Amino acid sequence: MRSYIASVSYYLKSPTLLFMFLVIVSIVIARIAGLTTLDTLILLMAFLGMAASLNIIMGFAGYVSFGHAVFLGIGGYTYVLLVYFFSPLNSLQHAAGGIGAFMVAIIAGLICAIVAASVGAAVLRLRGAFFAIATLGLNFAVLYIVKGIVPTLNPEQFFAAQVILPARALVHKSLIFNAMVITLTVILLTNYIIKKSRFGMGLIAIKEDEDAAEVLGVPTFKYKTLAFAVSAFFTGIIGALISLNGGGVDEAIFRVGHTIDMIVMIVIGGLGTALGPLVGGLIYYWLYDLLLVHYPGINLMILGVLVALIVLFAPEGVIGILRKYSIGKVKLKDVLE
Amino acid sequence: MDTTVLMINILNGLIWGSILGASAIGLTLLWGVMKVVNIAEGETLLLGSYIIIWAYMSYGITPYIGMWMALIVGAIVGLVVYWALLHKLVGKVEIITLKTEMSTLLVMFALSTFLYNAYYYWIGSEPRGIGLWHVGGEVSYVTVGGITLRVNSIFAAILAILTAVATHLFLTRTMAGKSIRAVMQDAQAASLAGIDPVKVKMLTAILGIGITAFTGFLVLLHEAAITPEMSHKYAPVAFTIVVLGGLGSVMGSLIGGFIIGLVYGVSKVMVAEYYTPLAADPIALSTAFIIMVLVLLFRPQGLFGRR
Amino acid sequence: MANRNILSLENVTKRFGGLVAVNNVSFNVNEGEILGLIGPNGAGKTTLFNVITGVYKPEHGKVIFKDMDITGKPAHLITRLGIVKTHQIVRPFNEMTVLENAMIGALFGKRAGRISITEARKLAYEMVEFVGLVDKVDELASRLTIREKKLLELARALSAEPELLLLDEALAGLNPKEVSEALELIKRIKEEKELTIIIVEHVMHAVMNIAERIIVLDHGKKIAEGTPTEVANDPNVITAYLGDPKLALRFVKERRISQ
Numbered sequence: 001m002r003s004y005i006a007s008v009s010y011y012l013k014s015p016t017l018l019f020m021f022l023v024i025v026s027i028v029i030a031r032i033a034g035l036t037t038l039d040t041l042i043l044l045m046a047f048l049g050m051a052a053s054l055n056i057i058m059g060f061a062g063y064v065s066f067g068h069a070v071f072l073g074i075g076g077y078t079y080v081l082l083v084y085f086f087s088p089l090n091s092l093q094h095a096a097g098g099i100g101a102f103m104v105a106i107i108a109g110l111i112c113a114i115v116a117a118s119v120g121a122a123v124l125r126l127r128g129a130f131f132a133i134a135t136l137g138l139n140f141a142v143l144y145i146v147k148g149i150v151p152t153l154n155p156e157q158f159f160a161a162q163v164i165l166p167a168r169a170l171v172h173k174s175l176i177f178n179a180m181v182i183t184l185t186v187i188l189l190t191n192y193i194i195k196k197s198r199f200g201m202g203l204i205a206i207k208e209d210e211d212a213a214e215v216l217g218v219p220t221f222k223y224k225t226l227a228f229a230v231s232a233f234f235t236g237i238i239g240a241l242i243s244l245n246g247g248g249v250d251e252a253i254f255r256v257g258h259t260i261d262m263i264v265m266i267v268i269g270g271l272g273t274a275l276g277p278l279v280g281g282l283i284y285y286w287l288y289d290l291l292l293v294h295y296p297g298i299n300l301m302i303l304g305v306l307v308a309l310i311v312l313f314a315p316e317g318v319i320g321i322l323r324k325y326s327i328g329k330v331k332l333k334d335v336l337e
Numbered sequence: 338m339d340t341t342v343l344m345i346n347i348l349n350g351l352i353w354g355s356i357l358g359a360s361a362i363g364l365t366l367l368w369g370v371m372k373v374v375n376i377a378e379g380e381t382l383l384l385g386s387y388i389i390i391w392a393y394m395s396y397g398i399t400p401y402i403g404m405w406m407a408l409i410v411g412a413i414v415g416l417v418v419y420w421a422l423l424h425k426l427v428g429k430v431e432i433i434t435l436k437t438e439m440s441t442l443l444v445m446f447a448l449s450t451f452l453y454n455a456y457y458y459w460i461g462s463e464p465r466g467i468g469l470w471h472v473g474g475e476v477s478y479v480t481v482g483g484i485t486l487r488v489n490s491i492f493a494a495i496l497a498i499l500t501a502v503a504t505h506l507f508l509t510r511t512m513a514g515k516s517i518r519a520v521m522q523d524a525q526a527a528s529l530a531g532i533d534p535v536k537v538k539m540l541t542a543i544l545g546i547g548i549t550a551f552t553g554f555l556v557l558l559h560e561a562a563i564t565p566e567m568s569h570k571y572a573p574v575a576f577t578i579v580v581l582g583g584l585g586s587v588m589g590s591l592i593g594g595f596i597i598g599l600v601y602g603v604s605k606v607m608v609a610e611y612y613t614p615l616a617a618d619p620i621a622l623s624t625a626f627i628i629m630v631l632v633l634l635f636r637p638q639g640l641f642g643r644r
Numbered sequence: 645m646a647n648r649n650i651l652s653l654e655n656v657t658k659r660f661g662g663l664v665a666v667n668n669v670s671f672n673v674n675e676g677e678i679l680g681l682i683g684p685n686g687a688g689k690t691t692l693f694n695v696i697t698g699v700y701k702p703e704h705g706k707v708i709f710k711d712m713d714i715t716g717k718p719a720h721l722i723t724r725l726g727i728v729k730t731h732q733i734v735r736p737f738n739e740m741t742v743l744e745n746a747m748i749g750a751l752f753g754k755r756a757g758r759i760s761i762t763e764a765r766k767l768a769y770e771m772v773e774f775v776g777l778v779d780k781v782d783e784l785a786s787r788l789t790i791r792e793k794k795l796l797e798l799a800r801a802l803s804a805e806p807e808l809l810l811l812d813e814a815l816a817g818l819n820p821k822e823v824s825e826a827l828e829l830i831k832r833i834k835e836e837k838e839l840t841i842i843i844v845e846h847v848m849h850a851v852m853n854i855a856e857r858i859i860v861l862d863h864g865k866k867i868a869e870g871t872p873t874e875v876a877n878d879p880n881v882i883t884a885y886l887g888d889p890k891l892a893l894r895f896v897k898e899r900r901i902s903q
Contacts, residue, residue, distance in 0.1 A: 064442060122630075122634050125634070126633055128372075128435050128439070129368070129374050130633055130637065132374070133633075134629070134633050136576065140622075140626045141626035141627050141630065142623075144622045145620060148608070148619040148623070151616070196761075198752075198764075201751060202748070202752065204737070204739075212731065212735040213748070214699075214720050215720075215729060216720075216749055216800065217752030217756055217804055218720055219752075260446060263443065272739070297457075298458055300453075300454035301458065303450060304450035305451060307444075307447040308447035311444050311447065312444065
């Protein structure tokens, strides 16, 4: 690993990292200056985080995880149930200005990673649409199993698998904000590191031509599984934190709509880049809000048309298109990861 | 275990399964010929239902005619969808790559989003139905051996089987149908044999979405009232049926539907009996997806599929 | 002077359902030689390559590489051990540049896990230079001509630092001038990189020209083995090729040119 990561000064010269840094800083400044509600910022970070986490398996390796919302759900339910039933964890999540919540969320994320690695061992043997549909199947299978089992844990309180956190388990939004900032930073950095590493190049080779990659020495199965597990890990953390933010969790977290949000953000931004999900997420979030305000009711229809147009006419996404150009002597391709 | 309860659940499961199997015909054709996964399956299904409802409630047109209207509107939508969304991606391509698959996945999902929200916007979320309209004139039931079933549901199941058979005959007995099967098996060979793959793909889209819309009638018969939400209940199960039955196999869809419906019915009773009734329906539903994942792992071509 | 065996195939059989693609094939490859593998279409040559590189697992038999049994090992491991194959139909990583394509070879080849990205980039660049593609080094692979893609395929394979290089119909689709250039390149590879090469070809005069020894397959079976001259005059071989008249004609014509 040492030989793959260059010195710190190299990082500071990277525009991609700079941009990522700026985004996070802007969000923190917005918070401090009170420019908008905490909820808006938390949700924005959640969107960006979801997109960036799916990017690892979909953008880099090319495996469209259509059921990725399942990890939001597993993360959310794990977190909520953990702090509901175990007071040490409940105490932990209130601690250290948000770091505690982050740590409990990591447990939720790890469960997701384990599920991904084990189910992945089987499901990653499939390609293309088969894999997409299989993950969708996983999504629904887990949804229905949760709907079946969770109510039995506490029939009066957990009606229809809805778990509402009692007051003692509610965490102040400023702490959740901090936890989210940490999470998003880690996810974005991971994206960047992967893109510049041997692992990332191997994933992209897998996306381009998996069989040729295998014969060239890329350990495709190991790499795919790792990418899937890491992706699930991060998605799980986000699912945990947004559930905490919402004061509980219910089956809606498993909605396919969430996966679709993630996919659209990545597509808008550009597959296979580290900046793509960030840029795509910002655009999507802004667009979503804009449409909601100006064209309520038909906003999602317009979004649907937009996605179709992008896929048909600009499939490389924003970053993909930008990378084709040069500013003066600098080729954007070398600079926008 | 009460055998009557078991039988009711099995029969209802089979009926529901057959309807789903019929609804999956369009899905399996689109997937088999163009490797296009119709993510908007649920929405195109409901399109047919809504057309029938509109025709009946606004103009008094009997659903017996309405169902053909649904078929035609579905066919037109299929035509439009092909030229607007699919042709650019898969029209002239003989071997469909991973990237193309991803693109068609996304484009069909865009369609799904569009339709789903269109329904919410123009029709709203309240349940709509065809009122008290019933096969045979009045609301009626059939009781056999202590088991009561709605005539509408039985009719829907029969119609489902007929739809599958009719489509199967079309594919095996007509020139157009045979050319569809040829492209499904080997697009390159088919074009060398003089079959125009673009025409065939267009026809598949027309047929696929048309039939899906038609089966909206069956859903209407069985469910009595529908909401846009239902597309999310029907579509995923339809996928499991296509996987189980095999890509491109119409009879496979029907039989797959029966199997999934049967397993659903039986597991519902078993979970209610041996675990708790609270969990019965959701866990029974999850079996369909578990079956699908197992099939994908151990016999990805399904029961009757080729690849 | 017998060199050591770098590769040994012992009774290798590969079946696909009822079809026996490779039928009880055995032969050795001497270190440092250029071995030709020929035979009519469908003889099983590509399948054999796939068995050697681990893409297929044989039903029967063993593949021994440098005294190590590699039968059925995963493909990516075999690459790392030193066997690299190029594809009959070129398969470049389209959205990557020429350099990045070659870097994949460097990063996951012989020194996988022990080579840094900077070193890999350097090695890849050298290989791209070696095959003569250096003016397109930053070009997207999808933009190359067929000939350039074939060179890329080669550069990528060489970046993996193989000891045994398998060339699967690398000359197909090239015009005569390009074929001689390619043959020159192959000779240079063998001499400067000191590797062993097995070459599958239909361009008969090329194989006769460059191979030191030739193995002939027909319907999955080995039907002849020897020097180009021996093989060219072997009645079994000529009969096999008669089953494919066009090739037979070329074969007979071209062996006269090379003799």
